[in-house]
Amino acid sequence: MKLIRFGEPGREEPGVILEDGRRVDASGQFHDYDEGFFALGGVEALQAWVDDGCPDGESIPAGARLGPPVERPPKIVCVGKNYLEHAKEFDEEIPTEPVLFMKANSAWSGPYDEVVRPRGSRKLDYEVELAVVIGRTTRDVAERDALSHVAGYSVFCDYSERAFQKEMGGQWVKGKSSDGFAPMGPWLTPASQVPDPQGLRLWCKVNGEMRQNGWTGDMMHPVAFLISYISRFMSLLPGDVIATGTPAGVGGGMKPPRFLDPGDCVECGVEGLGELKQRIVGT
Template identity: 70%
Template sequence: MKLIRFGEAGREEPGVLLPDGRMMDASGEFSDFDEGFFGSGGLESLAEWVADGCPGATEVDPMSRLGPPIDRPSKLVCVGKNYLEHAKELGEGIPSEPTLFMKATSAWSGPYDDVITPRGSTKLDYEVELAVVIGQTASYVDEADALSYIAGFSSFCDYSERAFQKEMGGQWMKGKSADTFAPMGPWLVTADEVADPQGLRLWCKVNDEYRQNSWTGDMMFSVRQIISYISRFMTLLPGDVIATGTPSGVAMGMNPPKYLQCGDFVECGVEGLGKIRQRVVAPH
């Protein structure tokens, strides 16, 4: 099952993408795909509604804007340096356990929305990632059970302003949290449709040039390990998002670096989960 949200930014309505390509409005049955939805059996109810033929639903205009496929989460937890070659290209050592940081959820953005260059930005970078959406409250989760806590998966791009992140001191999140720096989508694919989260190709292109091309089997810490590890330090709530790390090929790792410029087009995708596209624009 593929969950979508459509409409104006900040006023999206929930829907589903059917196997025949039609998008159906689910707002008559469900208020939104948020913490309450995932935490109260909403996915199961949605699956029953779809199996019944989406009674009462109208078809969504295919030209409608798509927003992020779930409502803004309570937490957006990221894993840094989780692919060996990416860790090497950064030249900062190989982590012995997952490196965690947070992105502000105000960076939440739709799959085709513009990326707005923050004021003072000089080193804008991209990172394609597999995003995991938590389906139930998770605290001190055993690795063996970790996948059962997943509602679904999506394509994600962790945009970063490297000068803010690396050259200004303090926490990474100041370079990770500008508005529009967390696009996800175009839909959420439920966990039952992803046989192995460690067997997915992921890629990123800038102006049609492949920059990143890898697969999730290259993660140093698997999705199971990541969920278990994070849940030791914080309770993950339904609808929370984990960005699981990026492979090599980021702009900062190139010699010389090839940072994004206004007018560039970025495309990111994860096998079976769809692709997202952003245009880089100047600050408003």
């Protein structure tokens, strides 16, 4: 079972992909995949409905747009420089603790939606990441217990405008939060189906050229540690998303840099979790 949401932006309905590939509308049984859904054990209830044969569930129309697989999250917490080679490619100091920043949840978008290069953008960049969706309220959790607080995993692309991020002063959030800069999907895979989040290959292609090709086992701070660490400083709520960092190969780390232009096609994937695909368009 995989969780999907389908329909027009802002009006998505919940659905599932079954093991045989069929896509079934779950909106007759579940309102949405949101904070309340996860807090009340929604993944388990959805699995029970699927095991019962999806009573009253109808097929999702062919060609329906897929939105992000969870409703706009309460917050998006991102981890910077979590892969050693990525930190090195910017010739910057290697962090001794996780680098945390926030991404505005208004940047939330679907796995195949276009990304509009914002006005004044000169250095639009890509970062494939493993996304973690929190399943229940998490405060100061021990690392050994952290993974039990995960609802599921997905593919995420942390789009960045490097000039906004690094050349305009202030915090990184300015370069991370334009509309469309936080696509996730195409589905949410329940945590029970991902036995080891540190054993996944992840990659990114630009116009068919492999740019990033990494392994989640190369994270300097693994998923369980990140959840424990972040929950020391803020409560993680059901439906919150943690973007766990990116491997080397981003455009800004190349010599010379290779940033994105309108017309470029970006594809991001994580082994077993699907692929995103965005076309960059101008304003």
